Amino acid sequence: MERLSAVSVQNLAVRRGGREVFSGLSLEVPRGQVVGLMGPSGSGKTTLLRSVAGTQITSGGVVTVLGQPAGSAQLRGRIGYMTQAPSVYDDLTAAENLAYFARLLGRGRDAVEQAIREVNLGPEAHRPVSGLSGGQRSRVSLAAALVGNPDLLVLDEPTVGLDPLLRQELWKLFAQLAERGTSLLVSSHVMDEASRCGRLLLLHKGRLLADLTPMELLEQTGARDADRAFLVLLGGEP
Numbered sequence: 001m002e003r004l005s006a007v008s009v010q011n012l013a014v015r016r017g018g019r020e021v022f023s024g025l026s027l028e029v030p031r032g033q034v035v036g037l038m039g040p041s042g043s044g045k046t047t048l049l050r051s052v053a054g055t056q057i058t059s060g061g062v063v064t065v066l067g068q069p070a071g072s073a074q075l076r077g078r079i080g081y082m083t084q085a086p087s088v089y090d091d092l093t094a095a096e097n098l099a100y101f102a103r104l105l106g107r108g109r110d111a112v113e114q115a116i117r118e119v120n121l122g123p124e125a126h127r128p129v130s131g132l133s134g135g136q137r138s139r140v141s142l143a144a145a146l147v148g149n150p151d152l153l154v155l156d157e158p159t160v161g162l163d164p165l166l167r168q169e170l171w172k173l174f175a176q177l178a179e180r181g182t183s184l185l186v187s188s189h190v191m192d193e194a195s196r197c198g199r200l201l202l203l204h205k206g207r208l209l210a211d212l213t214p215m216e217l218l219e220q221t222g223a224r225d226a227d228r229a230f231l232v233l234l235g236g237e238p
């Protein structure tokens with residue numbers, strides 16, 4: 001099972017700020033699919049993504065990423081991680097940022113140009129990041145995660161602040177990347193994005209509530225849409 005998974009989480013325990021976020025969380029992220037990590041604010045999505053990226057201190061359990069322990073040096077360059085806060089240099093242009101990250105990862109100019117094309121940045125790529133809109137900045141961060149052509153993309157709410165057209169374009173890009181064999185773990189609290197995923201992991205209060213396809217989510221709950229389905233899974237809790 002583990003060898004076939006992009007990510008395998010077993011009995012993960014994490015405490016943050018003296019509070020238990022996870023106590024024995026286990027789940028698998030299959031390879032070559034867009035897996036949506038869904039759940040309300042505070043359910044633990046970011047904490048799980050940090051654990052996968054190897055930036056979260058854990059207090060128990062095992063997280064295996066592409067067959068290696070999370071955070072190990074061999075994974076550098078094989079994972080692209082886009083955090084919620086933009087993680088690029090404000091005083092550089094998008095293209096300069098990407099050239100810098102590409103150099104760190106041993107990639108050339110073509111990787112920079114491809115990443116700019118993929119996130120549809122266009123002329124904004126040559127303006128300092130400080131002068132870009134929120135949506136443009138988040139696309140620069142996404143391009144920075146893509147520039148190493150990683151096997152696994154870990155994206156923390158990548159579509160927040162984007163207009164519906166851009167959101168649609170990005171979900172199309174995610175599907176194309178998965179078709180090429182990239183594994184994607186994408187968090188969102190917007191349940192209508194659930195239908196765009198190949199598989200869903202639903203988190204609630206640090207527990208895995210469901211691991212299913214969008215179709216199964218609707219079938220199993222009898223709900224008309226993902227928003228209502230989630231409420232049904234919560235037992236009618238608002």
Ligand SMILES: Nc1ncnc2c1ncn2[C@@H]1O[C@H](COP(=O)(O)OP(=O)(O)OP(=O)(O)O)[C@@H](O)[C@H]1O
Pocket residue numbers: 016017018019021039040041042043044045046047048189
């Ligand atoms: N820096 C921190 N210090 C202490 N506790 C934190 C910290 N960050 C998050 N937490 C707590 O950890 C729990 C999980 O938070 P997390 O950010 O992983 O949730 P989330 O599902 O990503 O939420 P959101 O959708 O709002 O980003 C929450 O109860 C939160 O209060």
